[in-house]
Structure formats: structure tokens, C-alpha cells
Amino acid sequence: MTPESSMIHDKMANTTVFPDPQSSWLEFPSNEPSQDPQPPKHKNDNGVRLDCCEEPSNENETEMKGSPSILLRRWLPEILAQIGGMLCLIGIFLLLWHANNRPSEEMYLGVTLNTILAFLTSLAKVAFLVPIAEGLAQLKWIWFLSPVGRAPKYRPLVDFQVFDDAMRGGIGGVRLLFGFKGILASFGALIMLSGLFTSTLTQQAITYDVRKALSRQANDTATVDRATTFSTYDGNALALTPYDTLREQRAIFDGFFTPSTERVMEMRANCSSGDCTWPAYGSLAVCGGVANLSAISNPALHDSLRKTTEKRLQLLLQTSNITAGSAGYGNFYMTINEVFPVIIGLLDEPTGAFNQSVTDLIVSDSFIAYTDEMVSTSSDSDALNDMMSKVKYLELAFWWCTKTYVTEVTQGQSVTREISTLSKISKGVNNTLNVAWDHKFYPCYSTGQCNNTYGVAEVALEKPADAADSVDFTVHLWTALTASMLLASTMLDSLLLDRTRGVVASNGGGSAKAFAFSVLGDFLTTELPSPEKRFADVQTVMSNAARSMTNLVRQGTTRMARPEAVVRGSVYAPRAFVRIRWEWMGMLTTQLTLTTLFLVLTVVATYMSRVQVIKSSSLATLCALDEETRRDIGGIGDGVDHLEKKAKKVSVRLERRGDFKDFPTQSGKSGAVVWLGVPEQRRSQSKVW
Incomplete structure (x- = not known):
């Protein structure tokens, strides 16, 4: 073993990963054990380091066990957003059905039919983008997780950034789609990219035909x-x-x-x-x-x-x-x-x-x-x-x-x-x-x-x-x-x-x-x-x-x-009459339907992977990367380009408690995910640092 590897091994060997049996899965190693329920601060070569931990509680224990009710509760905002999107779609269909074959000059709530359609379409679009963005954020954590009972898989750390960019749509979605980070993630990225055409195609559903209509002129005979x-x-x-x-x-x-x-x-x-x-x-x-x-x-x-x-x-x-x-x-x-x-x-x-x-x-x-x-x-x-x-x-x-x-x-x-x-x-x-x-x-x-x-x-x-x-x-x-x-x-x-x-x-x-x-x-x-x-x-x-x-x-x-x-x-x-071409509503209908399917599959994948529902939590992101990996890829002062280059070379995975035999908890239990990082064996063997 090299002197550098020996130093890291000695450092991790003296580290207690979980201060008590109910500590969070997002706890990371520190130089000394801490019994203080408040996150302690430690001095090191880089300054202050934040360790994430919390007091034991029955709620945390239930969440660690992956209760289905807790799981669905964490997905409640996305479910409500999807229901809202479906209600918008129903409202659009009712509006268009009512307006079909009616004079174009009729107003609805003082505005034109196209304006209301654009408004409801925008709401529906936002509604289905929320589950897609949060689903991609959750799939980001699953992507770095090694399957249970299978050989560990390491992913480039830059994939973390790829998923975050995809959540915002645009170029990030294209990178995720062509970079292929899993079938389900590509499926979500495809739905998100299709949102670029939603408003344009939906407006095509309304056309105006000039037809003969009863004249309103009193002198017509x-x-x-x-x-x-x-x-x-x-x-x-x-x-x-x-x-x-x-x-x-x-x-x-x-x-x-x-x-x-x-x-x-x-x-x-x-x-x-x-x-x-x-x-x-x-x-x-x-x-x-x-x-x-x-x-x-x-x-x-x-x-x-x-x-x-x-x-x-x-x-x-x-x-x-x-x-x-x-x-x-x-x-x-x-x-x-x-x-x-x-x-x-x-x-x-x-x-x-x-x-x-x-x-x-x-x-x-x-x-x-x-x-x-x-x-x-x-x-x-x-x-x-x-x-x-x-x-x-x-x-x-x-x-x-x-x-x-x-x-x-x-x-x-x-x-x-x-x-x-x-x-x-x-x-x-x-x-x-x-x-x-x-x-x-x-x-x-x-x-x-x-x-x-x-x-x-x-x-x-x-x-x-x-x-x-x-x-x-x-x-x-x-x-x-x-x-x-x-x-x-x-x-x-x-x-x-x-x-x-x-x-x-x-x-x-x-x-x-x-x-x-x-x-x-x-x-x-x-x-x-x-x-x-x-x-x-x-x-x-x-x-x-x-x-x-x-x-x-x-x-x-x-x-x-x-x-x-x-x-x-x-x-x-x-007289101009509204004619609805229902086939142009197929895009929005398909998007909402596929979003529902994507959300269901993401929830199932989360439950099957025994991963907490983290989604796009910035706090979880702050705590996810272990300190050794952060120190190796450098700081923000080196520039974003430098960080991305280093992240492409660094491969990490999301560890479970039971995966680190060298780092047992105080209770000796295992089950939830621990951190994003590379175990000592991997560090010493791959020498990517």
C-alpha cells in the first residue's frame, strides 16, 4: 500500500459513519465521532466541513424502511400537478367542444378562444413538466446507485450535472437523451423535449371556416x-x-x-x-x-x-x-x-x-x-x-x-x-x-x-x-x-x-x-x-x-x-365559424398520458431501488458527495470548466450501508444509501485520484 493510500485508510478507519443507529442516509465521514445532534464543524486543510446528521426519530426510521405511504406522500406535489394537467386537458376539450361550429366572434370571459386555449395549454404544459423534472432528478440518484446483489457500477461524476441540466429542458434534455442514462431517463427527456412544440401544435386545433350564416341585417329579404x-x-x-x-x-x-x-x-x-x-x-x-x-x-x-x-x-x-x-x-x-x-x-x-x-x-x-x-x-x-x-x-x-x-x-x-x-x-x-x-x-x-x-x-x-x-x-x-x-x-x-x-x-x-x-x-x-x-x-x-x-x-x-x-x-x-381539428390535440393528450406513465414508473423504480425520495433537493445535493471526492476534484475557485473536466474523469457510485464492510455503523445495521464517493478499495485500486 502506498503512503497516500495508507494515510487515507488510517483516516477512514478512525471515522464513525453513523453517530447513532438512526442517523440519516446522507451522513458522511468525519475526522472524529460526534454525539452532538447538531451538525458539528471541523477544521481541516480546506477549512470548515459540514457533516449531515440528525437526531434519532421514529419518522426517520419509517422513511428508512421505505414505507409506501411515506413514498407516495413525498410524490404528492407531482401527483397533484399531474392531476391539474389532466383537469386542464379536460377543460380544453370542453371549451373546444363548446366552441366547435360556433361563430368566431363569440367571446369567452371577455377574451378570444385562442387566448384561453393558449393559457390552458401553458398550464397543462407546466403541469406535466413538473413530474418530468422531479422524476429526472430522482432518477439521477438511482443512476448512481449500484443494483442490489450485483457488481458495483461506477458512473462519471459529470452525469450529475447532465441530469441537472436535463431537468431544465433544452440542450440539457438533448444531452441526456443522446448520452443515454437509462431507458426511463431517456423516456422522460423525450417527453420534456416534446414540450417545445406543445403550444404551437395545440393552436393548430382551431381553424376558421367561412360559411353561410343567418343574416342579422333587418332590411335583408x-x-x-x-x-x-x-x-x-x-x-x-x-x-x-x-x-x-x-x-x-x-x-x-x-x-x-x-x-x-x-x-x-x-x-x-x-x-x-x-x-x-x-x-x-x-x-x-x-x-x-x-x-x-x-x-x-x-x-x-x-x-x-x-x-x-x-x-x-x-x-x-x-x-x-x-x-x-x-x-x-x-x-x-x-x-x-x-x-x-x-x-x-x-x-x-x-x-x-x-x-x-x-x-x-x-x-x-x-x-x-x-x-x-x-x-x-x-x-x-x-x-x-x-x-x-x-x-x-x-x-x-x-x-x-x-x-x-x-x-x-x-x-x-x-x-x-x-x-x-x-x-x-x-x-x-x-x-x-x-x-x-x-x-x-x-x-x-x-x-x-x-x-x-x-x-x-x-x-x-x-x-x-x-x-x-x-x-x-x-x-x-x-x-x-x-x-x-x-x-x-x-x-x-x-x-x-x-x-x-x-x-x-x-x-x-x-x-x-x-x-x-x-x-x-x-x-x-x-x-x-x-x-x-x-x-x-x-x-x-x-x-x-x-x-x-x-x-x-x-x-x-x-x-x-x-x-x-x-x-x-x-x-x-x-360568416367565420370555428372548426376544431381534434387530431391536433393528440400531442398534449399524449404528453400528459406518457407523463403519467413516466411518473408511475419512476415511483416504482424508487421503491424497488430502496432509495429515499430526494428528487431535486439542493440540501441533499450538498451532502451527497463525500469530502475526499470533493477535495480531489478541486474547488469552485479553479473554475467551472476545470470542475467539469475533473468530473468526467472521476467515477463514483451511491453506496449503501451494507456495501462498506470496512465502515460499519455503531449498531452494525445496513440498508439505506450512504454517499456519493469511491470506497477505499476502489480508490487504491483505480488510482483515479
């Missing part, structure tokens, strides 16, 4: 017209306004001459903001349909249609020849010897092609006769018979109905959709609405006696389905028959077309040309559409005409200024 009645009856006569018949005729032709590839739009709604909605509402309407009379097995009907069409063709051919000759177009007309005939006429009785509920409400019923082969322009009987053998018939009907609509205006564009249609009389007089089927109308019309004939008679239609309101829908009989007469005059027409669909001759109201394009094709074409397309195009023409007439009924004077004829909707304006 949203209205759309509908018809609850069709009547111009003032109690004595029909109160027609100027150009009513012209408006009706225009509405009919607007529908007829809308291309079959397009759709007549429902009437435009009035919306002051450009964004409005309406609940489903019902309205009186006109419906239109087509039936294939050629496919109906009704010989009497076919015979009647043939006779009517043949007379109309003869008249058309004769008048065309006379007109062409007298007008000086004889030579031109004579060069056209084959044509396509198109005849539209009225049906004087129901055909049975439509069901009875529709038939009861028909306001106009016509047929269209045409050929899909060119026929001779000759008016002799043989040519006429050949022509009639090629004629096909369709039925064109308009009737009253009720419809359910949904209207919406988006960015100034009005869109109305039909969602249901009902054609059924709920109550009314036993009288048709079609002037061609009512033999009483023309006599009273020509003599001015229709008030006596019809008076206030009305027909009530069933309310449409799916409508949000409940109103009555009626049609005044006299007004409806008058409108039917105007419609009938429009639906009486005939013409001849050449091979490129140019008009050779016409005689009537002018509607035949619209249907001719549907059944024969567009102008300058020479190919006929297929039967399926032909039927569909005619149906489109009828639907467009019906929709156009419905618009007239809904916005015209026939509404008789009923209050329920105006449907009021909701006005919307752009």
Missing part, C-alpha cells in the same frame, strides 16, 4: 312567389288586366320554342344578399304530358282522328295551292312534290290515355298527327289515302296540378327544384276545366252570361306532399275555362315541311313548328330522330311549356294578392 289560387274573378266578372292574353300566349310560346336540349327554369327568387334558402313549399302549377295514341287499341278514336286529320290535310293542301298561285309562287311551289305534314287539333272528348285524376284537371287536350315519311302534295283521293296510311298520332295534354318546390339562391344564382307533384281534386263542382269539353262555355261567353253560369264555382286541389306549410290550392272555374280557350286557339295549327324541314305552307296558331322540330329533327337536317328520342323531345317541349305557364301563374295577377302567395325564406351572409 328573401321572397319567392307561388300560386295558391288561379282566379281573376272579382265577384261579378273577370278582372283582366291589359295584355293578360298576350302574356299567356308569350308564356306558351316561350316554352314551345325552347330547344329540347334545354330546360325552362322556374321563376327567379328575390334574395337581397345573394345567398338565401327556403323551406319546401307548395304551389299551384300546370303540368304537361304526352301519350302515344297510335299504340292505343281504340278503333273509334282512330277513326275520329283519321277523319279530322284528313279534312285538315285537304284544307291545307287546297289553301296552299291557291295561296301559292295567287301570290306568284306557283313555279316554286310546283317544284316541291313531297312534304312532311304536321297537324295539331283539339280532342273533343277524353281518350283514356291518362288516368282519371289527371283527366279531371285537363285544361287543354290536343293531338298531333305527323308522318315520318315524305308524302305527295297532290290532293287527289289516292294520294290522300296513301298519306293517311302513314300518319302517326300523339296526345298533348296540359292539366292543373300542385307541386312541392325547394328554392335556393347561391352567389346570386337562383335554383328551384321540383321534389313532388300531385294531380288530384279534393273537392269541386262536377264540371270540366277544358273548354273543348264544356258545351256551356261558348254560349255564355258570347252572350256575357258566364257569371250566371259559373259564378264563384271553384275546384280545390289536394295539397302537395313534403311541403312545410299548409295552404289551400283552388282554381276558379270561369277563369280556368277562359285560359283554356286561349290555350286551345294556340294549339290549333298545321303545316307542311320540305325534306330539310323548311316550311312550305302553314295554317294556324304557329305551335306546330315547335313540335315539328321534335318529331322530324332540326332545320336543314335530313335524318329522322329515333322513335324513342322523338317521344322524349315532344315530352320536353310539353314540360317546358307547362313550366313557363306555371311561372306566369305564380307571378301574375291571378294570385289575387293573397298573403300566403309570397313565401319568405332565410337570408344568409358570409
Whole structure:
């Protein structure tokens, strides 16, 4: 043994580590035994040395034995901090749940949502950093402790500083993480470093979407017209306004001459903001349909249609020849010897092609006769018979109905959709609405006696389905028959077309040309559409005409200024709403969950290691290092850099009482930790001093 080692050995051999059986585990060796319960001061080469000891007590004895209740009590501040963090997290979730999909301008306790979120996030962050910091401080002591029953482990003394730096986060956490001071310590350092991103990521949970919201402006309006009645009856006569018949005729032709590839739009709604909605509402309407009379097995009907069409063709051919000759177009007309005939006429009785509920409400019923082969322009009987053998018939009907609509205006564009249609009389007089089927109308019309004939008679239609309101829908009989007469005059027409669909001759109201394009094709074409397309195009023409007439009924004077004829909707304006992206709360939730796990594992590791709960106690740190080690690494006067260099070279461990066989206590007991230092054997063997 060297003289230096012998001197240290003699010095430690004369030292009593524990002055009595209940001395603290943080007692360190002194030059002489002391029975004084107060910490004595001793002179040595470096000045005054502090020995840590305390009077015997039952509480110290219980703590030395590692009672679970004492252990949990020492961890109570960290447990309460973790509970506080969880409460903050619950508060954040409740706040965000309450704010989700609400207007962004709403204030909470006089401050904005982001401010409250930032405040609660900061509290939660502080709450989970407290257990992490104190847990790392406790793991610092366990790191220097040799496992029970295993070979002693020595750690560089500078690790003490690494753990202390990690408790403060930042670079210290990175050093601890990459220096790897145990799985649990690295786990805690990782959680602490993740706290750098908590506030930023949590704020991402709140976004603002601009949506349509109910306008708060008192002068905003949203209205759309509908018809609850069709009547111009003032109690004595029909109160027609100027150009009513012209408006009706225009509405009919607007529908007829809308291309079959397009759709007549429902009437435009009035919306002051450009964004409005309406609940489903019902309205009186006109419906239109087509039936294939050629496919109906009704010989009497076919015979009647043939006779009517043949007379109309003869008249058309004769008048065309006379007109062409007298007008000086004889030579031109004579060069056209084959044509396509198109005849539209009225049906004087129901055909049975439509069901009875529709038939009861028909306001106009016509047929269209045409050929899909060119026929001779000759008016002799043989040519006429050949022509009639090629004629096909369709039925064109308009009737009253009720419809359910949904209207919406988006960015100034009005869109109305039909969602249901009902054609059924709920109550009314036993009288048709079609002037061609009512033999009483023309006599009273020509003599001015229709008030006596019809008076206030009305027909009530069933309310449409799916409508949000409940109103009555009626049609005044006299007004409806008058409108039917105007419609009938429009639906009486005939013409001849050449091979490129140019008009050779016409005689009537002018509607035949619209249907001719549907059944024969567009102008300058020479190919006929297929039967399926032909039927569909005619149906489109009828639907467009019906929709156009419905618009007239809904916005015209026939509404008789009923209050329920105006449907009021909701006005919307752009408004910012809070939208919560819950996935961005995963960071804080994970941090608090992992912190709970880290705290539990640290408590368990402390209990299993039989280490007192010291954590970041500065007093324990002052007493932890034995005097010999302090003397060897030098003093603060040598500079911090010098201390760190020496600490990297010095390896120490946290000793237990039973580990130092050369330094027994006065009672001979062992169990708790004694000091940070190197035993004599280690000092003499390693010669690191």
C-alpha cells in the first residue's frame, strides 16, 4: 500500500459513519465521532466541513424502511400537478367542444378562444413538466446507485450535472437523451423535449371556416312567389288586366320554342344578399304530358282522328295551292312534290290515355298527327289515302296540378327544384276545366252570361306532399275555362315541311313548328330522330311549356294578392365559424398520458431501488458527495470548466450501508444509501485520484 493510500485508510478507519443507529442516509465521514445532534464543524486543510446528521426519530426510521405511504406522500406535489394537467386537458376539450361550429366572434370571459386555449395549454404544459423534472432528478440518484446483489457500477461524476441540466429542458434534455442514462431517463427527456412544440401544435386545433350564416341585417329579404289560387274573378266578372292574353300566349310560346336540349327554369327568387334558402313549399302549377295514341287499341278514336286529320290535310293542301298561285309562287311551289305534314287539333272528348285524376284537371287536350315519311302534295283521293296510311298520332295534354318546390339562391344564382307533384281534386263542382269539353262555355261567353253560369264555382286541389306549410290550392272555374280557350286557339295549327324541314305552307296558331322540330329533327337536317328520342323531345317541349305557364301563374295577377302567395325564406351572409381539428390535440393528450406513465414508473423504480425520495433537493445535493471526492476534484475557485473536466474523469457510485464492510455503523445495521464517493478499495485500486 502506498503512503497516500495508507494515510487515507488510517483516516477512514478512525471515522464513525453513523453517530447513532438512526442517523440519516446522507451522513458522511468525519475526522472524529460526534454525539452532538447538531451538525458539528471541523477544521481541516480546506477549512470548515459540514457533516449531515440528525437526531434519532421514529419518522426517520419509517422513511428508512421505505414505507409506501411515506413514498407516495413525498410524490404528492407531482401527483397533484399531474392531476391539474389532466383537469386542464379536460377543460380544453370542453371549451373546444363548446366552441366547435360556433361563430368566431363569440367571446369567452371577455377574451378570444385562442387566448384561453393558449393559457390552458401553458398550464397543462407546466403541469406535466413538473413530474418530468422531479422524476429526472430522482432518477439521477438511482443512476448512481449500484443494483442490489450485483457488481458495483461506477458512473462519471459529470452525469450529475447532465441530469441537472436535463431537468431544465433544452440542450440539457438533448444531452441526456443522446448520452443515454437509462431507458426511463431517456423516456422522460423525450417527453420534456416534446414540450417545445406543445403550444404551437395545440393552436393548430382551431381553424376558421367561412360559411353561410343567418343574416342579422333587418332590411335583408328573401321572397319567392307561388300560386295558391288561379282566379281573376272579382265577384261579378273577370278582372283582366291589359295584355293578360298576350302574356299567356308569350308564356306558351316561350316554352314551345325552347330547344329540347334545354330546360325552362322556374321563376327567379328575390334574395337581397345573394345567398338565401327556403323551406319546401307548395304551389299551384300546370303540368304537361304526352301519350302515344297510335299504340292505343281504340278503333273509334282512330277513326275520329283519321277523319279530322284528313279534312285538315285537304284544307291545307287546297289553301296552299291557291295561296301559292295567287301570290306568284306557283313555279316554286310546283317544284316541291313531297312534304312532311304536321297537324295539331283539339280532342273533343277524353281518350283514356291518362288516368282519371289527371283527366279531371285537363285544361287543354290536343293531338298531333305527323308522318315520318315524305308524302305527295297532290290532293287527289289516292294520294290522300296513301298519306293517311302513314300518319302517326300523339296526345298533348296540359292539366292543373300542385307541386312541392325547394328554392335556393347561391352567389346570386337562383335554383328551384321540383321534389313532388300531385294531380288530384279534393273537392269541386262536377264540371270540366277544358273548354273543348264544356258545351256551356261558348254560349255564355258570347252572350256575357258566364257569371250566371259559373259564378264563384271553384275546384280545390289536394295539397302537395313534403311541403312545410299548409295552404289551400283552388282554381276558379270561369277563369280556368277562359285560359283554356286561349290555350286551345294556340294549339290549333298545321303545316307542311320540305325534306330539310323548311316550311312550305302553314295554317294556324304557329305551335306546330315547335313540335315539328321534335318529331322530324332540326332545320336543314335530313335524318329522322329515333322513335324513342322523338317521344322524349315532344315530352320536353310539353314540360317546358307547362313550366313557363306555371311561372306566369305564380307571378301574375291571378294570385289575387293573397298573403300566403309570397313565401319568405332565410337570408344568409358570409360568416367565420370555428372548426376544431381534434387530431391536433393528440400531442398534449399524449404528453400528459406518457407523463403519467413516466411518473408511475419512476415511483416504482424508487421503491424497488430502496432509495429515499430526494428528487431535486439542493440540501441533499450538498451532502451527497463525500469530502475526499470533493477535495480531489478541486474547488469552485479553479473554475467551472476545470470542475467539469475533473468530473468526467472521476467515477463514483451511491453506496449503501451494507456495501462498506470496512465502515460499519455503531449498531452494525445496513440498508439505506450512504454517499456519493469511491470506497477505499476502489480508490487504491483505480488510482483515479
